[in-house]
Amino acid sequence: MTPITEVEGRRLALSNLDKVLYPATGTTKGEVLHYYAATAAGVLLAHLRDRPVSFLRYPDGPDGQLFFTKNPPPGTPSWVRTTPVPHHGSERARQVVVQDLASLMWAANLVVEFHTPQWRADAPGLADRLVFDLDPGAPATVVECCRVALWLRERLAADGLEAYGKTSGSKGLHLLVPLEPTPSAQVSAYAKELAVQAERELSDLVVHRMRRALRPGKVFVDFSQNAAAKTTATPYTLRARTVPAVSAPVTWTEIEECRSPGELVFLPADMAGRLERHGDLLGPLTGPDRGRPIPDTR
Known part of the structure; x- marks a missing residue:
């Protein structure tokens, strides 16, 4: 059964908390989520704020499949903010902007590295x-x-x-x-x-x-x-x-x-x-x- 937790009024399903993501240290997914929620959230959110986020996903740990995505992943909740960004010349795409703890924990539950550009969403490039x-x-x-x-x-x-x-x-x-x-x-x-x-x-x-x-x-x-x-x-x-x-x-x-x-x-x-x-x-x-x-x- 997937535990449901509430973060800042948002209901989140946090999955596979006992799964070992880092075999070398025995670090579980639950410990990763705890790091983001209890230790890093305040400072990490300041550096994510107003920047479109790209995700390097590694749901089975660093020895499993890694894939890089800029588009909002399938199933992204409607309350997670996205922003238009330039893409292939005049074409525009959308990317996630992680503005709050609930969005951070939703993303962390996907098991991701967070990557951001050197510019903010309101001033691309x-x-x-x-x-x-x-x-x-x-x-x-x-x-x-x-x-x-x-x-x-x-x-x-x-x-x-x-x-x-x-x-x-x-x-x-x-x-x-x-x-x-x-x-x-x-x-x-x-x-x-x-x-x-x-x-x-x-x-x-x-x-x-x-x-x-x-x-x-x-x-x-x-x-x-x-x-x-x-x-x-x-x-x-x-x-x-x-x-x-x-x-x-x-x-x-x-x-x-x-x-x-x-x-x-x-x-x-x-x-x-x-x-x-x-x-x-x-x-x-x-x-x-x-x-x-x-x-x-x-």
């Missing part, structure tokens, strides 16, 4: 943040990503921009920068310029092109997620990896002092303590008037 995805090619790890992140932090600061870090929840690191609303194409051009500079300055450590042959032992500075059609794992989402790693905000001290990959792996049980100590380290991304202009790259 007008980015209010910049992102770099620092992706290490073995034998490089997040330790090398941290070195690159420190270089990018200084380079961005030279242009009057402040960067904030989070783990990808996989192997790497994400840097995010609050911006004045700026066309995504312009943000992409600026981000590419910095990635190329990073490769030039740190040639033994950085590549800015995706070709896998270039990447062993180096960090790929992926600027492509600034494109209007691309998305990035939302802060505090769980990832479909061997263990239920969180895409967790980190301090610059943690980045500076990182000496082994395990130091920057955070599981759901770690997050309540981190939030108590630090609050939302990415809060400035959602604060009003924190964005700054990027230099004109034309």
Whole structure:
């Protein structure tokens, strides 16, 4: 029998709560839902707010079938908000916008990673943040990503921009920068310029092109997620990896002092303590008037 629960006046059927989603840690679906409801909801909702959500679904755990969807899944309740978004030129589609706890728990019950674009639903293609995805090619790890992140932090600061870090929840690191609303194409051009500079300055450590042959032992500075059609794992989402790693905000001290990959792996049980100590380290991304202009790259 599927338990029915009420969340903010909405009735939800929460299914398969005893199902083990992460065999490596024995983490069940019920524990995943508890993480989202009891630990992450307040901060995660702030980063989901007003952004169309894409879902990477993994209903049978990370070793099962994974599928990425932007359309509202079949059976989406009528009370879950959706928004029109540009799609294939002039065509328009709709995507879910997760605005409240009930919608968050409905989505989490589908077993999803949450992914969002760098723009808000009321201004498609007008980015209010910049992102770099620092992706290490073995034998490089997040330790090398941290070195690159420190270089990018200084380079961005030279242009009057402040960067904030989070783990990808996989192997790497994400840097995010609050911006004045700026066309995504312009943000992409600026981000590419910095990635190329990073490769030039740190040639033994950085590549800015995706070709896998270039990447062993180096960090790929992926600027492509600034494109209007691309998305990035939302802060505090769980990832479909061997263990239920969180895409967790980190301090610059943690980045500076990182000496082994395990130091920057955070599981759901770690997050309540981190939030108590630090609050939302990415809060400035959602604060009003924190964005700054990027230099004109034309």
